[in-house]
Amino acid sequence: MPAIEVQNLSKSYRLASAQRSQYVTVRDSLGDLFKRGKNREPQEETTLWALRDVSFEVKQGEAFGIIGRNGAGKSTLLKILSRITEPTSGSARIRGRIASLLEVGTGFHPELTGRENVFLNGTILGMKRAEINRHFSEIVAFAEVEKFIDTPVKRYSSGMYMRLAFGVAAHMSPDIMIVDEVLAVGDYEFQRRCLGKMNEVAHNGRTVLFVSHNMTAIEELCPQSILLKGGKIICAGSTPHVIANYMSAPEGLSAWTIGAQTEREGTGNALITRVELLAAEADDPLLGLNFRQSFRVRIHFHAKKRLPDPRFGFAFLSDRGERVFQTETTEVRFQIPAVEPGDGWFDCLVTAPNLLPGVFFLEAWIVERVNVAFADHIFRLGRVEISVDPAQAEQMTYLVYPGRGRVFMDCRWSNPLYVKGATLAG
Amino acid sequence: MTSPDPTRIDGGADLPGDVAVSDADPRPVVDIVATKGWSGVNFSDLWAFRELLYILVWRDLKVRYRQTLLGVVWVMGQPLMTMLIFTLVFNRIARIDSGELPYPIFVLSGLLPWGFFATGVQGAANSLVGNANLITKVYFPRVLIPASSVVAGLIDFLVAGLILVGMLAWNRITPSPMLFFLPVVVLLAVVLTLGTGLWLAALNVKYRDVRIMIPFILQIGMFATPVVYPASLLPESLRTVVLFNPMTGIVEGFRWCLFGGELPMLALLSTLIFTVVLFIGGLLFFRRMERTFVDVI
Numbered sequence: 001m002p003a004i005e006v007q008n009l010s011k012s013y014r015l016a017s018a019q020r021s022q023y024v025t026v027r028d029s030l031g032d033l034f035k036r037g038k039n040r041e042p043q044e045e046t047t048l049w050a051l052r053d054v055s056f057e058v059k060q061g062e063a064f065g066i067i068g069r070n071g072a073g074k075s076t077l078l079k080i081l082s083r084i085t086e087p088t089s090g091s092a093r094i095r096g097r098i099a100s101l102l103e104v105g106t107g108f109h110p111e112l113t114g115r116e117n118v119f120l121n122g123t124i125l126g127m128k129r130a131e132i133n134r135h136f137s138e139i140v141a142f143a144e145v146e147k148f149i150d151t152p153v154k155r156y157s158s159g160m161y162m163r164l165a166f167g168v169a170a171h172m173s174p175d176i177m178i179v180d181e182v183l184a185v186g187d188y189e190f191q192r193r194c195l196g197k198m199n200e201v202a203h204n205g206r207t208v209l210f211v212s213h214n215m216t217a218i219e220e221l222c223p224q225s226i227l228l229k230g231g232k233i234i235c236a237g238s239t240p241h242v243i244a245n246y247m248s249a250p251e252g253l254s255a256w257t258i259g260a261q262t263e264r265e266g267t268g269n270a271l272i273t274r275v276e277l278l279a280a281e282a283d284d285p286l287l288g289l290n291f292r293q294s295f296r297v298r299i300h301f302h303a304k305k306r307l308p309d310p311r312f313g314f315a316f317l318s319d320r321g322e323r324v325f326q327t328e329t330t331e332v333r334f335q336i337p338a339v340e341p342g343d344g345w346f347d348c349l350v351t352a353p354n355l356l357p358g359v360f361f362l363e364a365w366i367v368e369r370v371n372v373a374f375a376d377h378i379f380r381l382g383r384v385e386i387s388v389d390p391a392q393a394e395q396m397t398y399l400v401y402p403g404r405g406r407v408f409m410d411c412r413w414s415n416p417l418y419v420k421g422a423t424l425a426g
Numbered sequence: 427m428t429s430p431d432p433t434r435i436d437g438g439a440d441l442p443g444d445v446a447v448s449d450a451d452p453r454p455v456v457d458i459v460a461t462k463g464w465s466g467v468n469f470s471d472l473w474a475f476r477e478l479l480y481i482l483v484w485r486d487l488k489v490r491y492r493q494t495l496l497g498v499v500w501v502m503g504q505p506l507m508t509m510l511i512f513t514l515v516f517n518r519i520a521r522i523d524s525g526e527l528p529y530p531i532f533v534l535s536g537l538l539p540w541g542f543f544a545t546g547v548q549g550a551a552n553s554l555v556g557n558a559n560l561i562t563k564v565y566f567p568r569v570l571i572p573a574s575s576v577v578a579g580l581i582d583f584l585v586a587g588l589i590l591v592g593m594l595a596w597n598r599i600t601p602s603p604m605l606f607f608l609p610v611v612v613l614l615a616v617v618l619t620l621g622t623g624l625w626l627a628a629l630n631v632k633y634r635d636v637r638i639m640i641p642f643i644l645q646i647g648m649f650a651t652p653v654v655y656p657a658s659l660l661p662e663s664l665r666t667v668v669l670f671n672p673m674t675g676i677v678e679g680f681r682w683c684l685f686g687g688e689l690p691m692l693a694l695l696s697t698l699i700f701t702v703v704l705f706i707g708g709l710l711f712f713r714r715m716e717r718t719f720v721d722v723i
Contacts, residue, residue: 013721080458083565085720087460096453106563111489123481124564175453 001095003176003207004058004081009090011051011076011231050076052231053090058209058224060095060175063202065218065225065239066211067246069385073231074211078102078180081209096175096207099125103180105165110154114145114164117153121168135171142167142197162190170197176207195221215243266374270307270339270366274300275314275381280349288385292352292408299364300345301376308338309369312346316384317361324360324406328367353386354408360384461717467709468567475566482574487581501582502589505541509534516654524656527685531593536653538590539611539680542583543619543673544644549575550623551630551640554719561719568716569709572627576620580612594684602686611679618672618701624708628715632722651677657690669693672700 051073058064068074079085081092082100107124108117118139122132140146143163145156153161179198195217202208202221212218218225218239225242227235235245277286280294289295297314313328327348329336336346362384365377491497509530516522517529524532550572554561557571594601630636648654651673657665668674675697678690 079562079720083456083458084562086717087458089460092458094456094458098456100564103563107560109485109489111492112485116488120481120485123478124560124566126475126564126566129477 001060002057003060003062003095004056004064004209005093006057006081007055007091009051009054009077009080009087009092010049011073011080011085012088013048013050049231051080051087054228054231054233055090056226056233056236058207060207061202061205062224063198063208063210063222065222065242066209066228067215067218067225067242068228072228074228075102075180076231077228078178078209078211082178094176097126098176098178099169099172099174100178101125101166101169101180102178104162104169108153108161108165111152113152114140114143114149114156118164118168121165122172125169125172126174127168127172131172132168135173139164139167139171142170142193159190163193166190166194166197170194170201174206176209177201178209180211191217215246219243263380264376264378266366266376267368267371268376269305269368270301270303270310270375272299272364272366272376272378273302273343275362275364276300277384278347280351288387289353291357291386291388292354293386294349294351294353297348297350297362297364298345299348299366300343301339301366302343303339303341305341306338307366307368307370307375310336310339310375311367311369312336312348312365313367314348314362314364316355317363317380318358318406322406323363324355326363355386356406356408357386357388358406360386464710464714467569467713471567472569475570478566479570479574479577482570483577483581486574486578490578498585501585505534505537505586506589508537508541512537512654522655522659527599528597531590531597531599532656532681533654534590534593535681535684536651536677538583538586539615539676540648540651540653540673541586542579542615543622543676544648545582546576546579546616546619547622547626548640548644549579550620551626552637553623554627554631555634555637568719569624569712572623572712573620576616576623579619580616590684599685601684602682604683604686606683608680608683611676611683614679614697614701615676617705618676618697621701621705621708624712625704628708628712628719631715631719647671647673653677657693669696672697672704 054073054077066074066077076085078100079102080087081094082098082102084100084102105117105121107121109120112120118136119129119132123129140149143160143166145160145164148156148160153164156164177198191214198208198210198221208221210218210222222239224237225239226233227242227246235242276298277289278284278296278298279286280296286293286295299312299314301312311328311330313326315326316324318324327350329346360383362381363377363379364381366375367373368375512533513530516533517524522529553571553575554568560566561568561571626636626640650668650671652660652668657668657674657678660668669692675690675693675695678693679697681687682690
């Protein structure tokens, strides 16, 4: 009997109209109640299908990969299988004790010691106290924090913290383990240990369901995978086949139109109306970027009045919100004497960017030179994913490990004593 | 006080749930389907997660008492200071008479159960939003979250109760033999607090302004409850009105257990009805809302 049977699983979210904020207030609901019956203004509600008619089976003892871009429905699927949220329709049957690791260190409290957090986190993950006692020394050994086990975890380095947190989860011996992208944090060494541990789990006859952006890791661990896109399975089968499918169909947005809810600030004397990601040579929209691929960013704007000497700029942010690089018109000696009222655009060509593969976010702005204020400043415009194309993937698998930093440097190591291909013992 | 310590190693023979699997098919089967409308409470699930309740309470207490050296002082000092101020304002200035009982003891014996209710309700109401990081990442019966904040509040209540014990001893007041009923009243208070807390916790996830209303309603509620005045001082017409406040029975019952006197029969009966209705309704409502917590929190 399969460990996981998923049949026509669907999940929809209702998106309220744009005017309404994220949280409903009692007043809103009372207002709706009052309007009901009378000619209520048509409710602008759209249904978003995060998951639609997804069916698959995972055999017992199989490691199974789930691949897809952000928003493809991976997390929703895992949340349903972990019973965190309910499906809208369809069903899933799970045979065996399940442990879901959607985050490393869920419930860890900084004020509590390592020892206390092991018990707290273990219990939250569903372990019994006796079970935690039994594995306690193994967990501590795995995490290599013996000396600090009675120190509050707020004093731990992030590496120690991650190791301890993963250690708890790795020792809970469930029948089915659901792992979501937890390896995206932590350094290379940490990731290797975790992958090793998961391999061990998978080879012990346990079932592993694994989501990652790290194709190398998925390929190493999971023989079978599915590819999700827009909440549907678009490809299923052997992992190399599914990965090839995933890589060949980059998906994303090539242009970001600025809507009413966009978080922005500024005087509003000129507004950014649209930002496009274009190929370097022609006006072809790009859905995503390959590693070191040149591109152009085109900022469309609408000026309400004449702006003398404005500055246009944009920045790439990491998924953690750090600014990875920024550029402004004046920095590159591109002077704009003035923009006249009306619509217009500016292009910026970026050649062979030294950014490592990963997810970045765009920020864009217009500065008024006269009063040195933002005419418009949009904090999170859209997402740009830099991936490794299959041709590059061969030599550069190491590039796709997150936690390596954000920037690529062309580095060459040498020492005349060691010849190419020599391996170092130990 | 010593907080319970789950890190103590004690074998595990007391954990029957751990060995409840048979050899035939050791794998439990979980079916995940969409549920509609109202559904019952899954007691076996609650039982399976009982250790989590314990550890959540332990976490709350541990963090509270560790972070602030003043933890215990705070838990005891707050009712103590309130007692002093209320004695000054309501007894010395407003001349509210508490009969034979010294006013400070009278008001403290009302403040303690009221304080438990107020902090319990407020804690439970905010608990889901405050533990959003857990709720969005792990499955467990969500009811444990508000329940743990009520239980943690109960422990604070017991600690604060030591002041009352001390004051009774100091004033050489012997509690009435009705003291044996105290656990019943406290249990009633716990269930009432949890019942109210469940409603508010579930509502607070959806309507974030609930948390703003709660302190205001609680403030009014305290004066609508015979905390600073004895119910006997109320005019006849209002005495029926306070019966519709379930905390009247708790506060009156609490005092009756300690100091004897006339059994507040009607008030307790009203409390019992309110408690049962609020608790069962709260559980069901919470279950119904539970399904969408993750999607809106």
